[in-house]
Amino acid sequence: MSPPAVGVVVPTRGDRPSLLREAVRGVLAQAYPRVSVVVVVDGGDVVAVRRQLAGLVTAGGVARRVVVVGNRFTPGLPGARNTGIAVLDTEFVAFCDDDDVWLPGKLAAQVVALRAEPGGEFCSCAIEVEYGGRRVARTAGSDRVTEADLTRSRMVMVHSSTFLFRRGAVWVDESAPAGQNEDWDLALRAAGRRPLVYVDRPLVRVRWGASAYVTRWAERIAGLEWMLARHPALVRDRRGAARVYGQLAFLHAALGHRREAARWALRAFGTRCGEPRVPIAVAVALGLPARLVLHRLHAWGHGI
Secondary structure, eight states: OOOEEEEEEEOOOSSSSHHHHHHHHHHHHSOOOOOEEEEEESSSSSHHHHHHHOSSEEETTTTEEEEEEEEOOSSSSSHHHHHHHHHOOOSEEEETTTTTEEOOHHHHHHHHHTTTTTTTTEEEEEEEETTTTTEEEEEOSSEEHHHHHHHHOOTTOOOOOGGGTTSOOOOOTTTTTGGTTEEEEEEHHHHHHSSSSEEEEEEEEEEGEEEEEETTTHHHHHHHHHHHHHHHHHHHHHHHHHHHHHHHHHHHHTTTTTHHHHHHHHHHHHOTOOOOOHHHHHHTTTTTOOHHHHHHHHHHHHHO
């Protein structure tokens, strides 16, 4: 049986060419025979990005198809991803952010795992978080990820740069505020159809230090509120609800909104008294720098 064609969507603003080149190089270096790449430029210069990628269309002596297009849908990350999906005509679609790197064997391992699952539609894999010169593996400890798993925990190891799915099975919701949590929402919806197939080996290097989203506190608040409105199960699961409430407490504290931080911290504590984000949010509200907290957490491969 011939391997299915895979199209890879790489969204970019075009403002970090060296990282983008490395991301595309990691895709093209995969030992997989049928790969095409669509780089979607969101708000940047398409011609300039084409120049940035000049010379990368061949890897290992095998010519690869690399197309660079502008975002044709809603401005932002969700619209860029959907533009890539719409451009492709491959059986499978994969995502890779422009600051992440696929490791050798990633694509072949996921295609094998997904095709071995009757009716399988969506696959993820473990990651290797890189931050401040340190690398930490984040695994799931399972070969399946369910909707309940993703409700109870965001599961950072179910990362957008690990996504591989059948084209047409899912689309990114472009209503996500500032693109926040569009990947969590996508994975939750996919898992609601059937459990995600999971390859529990770190096959993607995720670079947190280059993320543009981490300290956009207000946007992150809007993204969590959007998730609570879209996914009622997040509120019904006490552990998952307390985690989100604790995150909201931290984010409001980072903005200096002490009253809102206290309200969400009390709600988190009342939902689950052992929620670890509550004392962290309180400490930030009292003056501990939020960026310092994230720096310490990220150094160990964790987020808030």
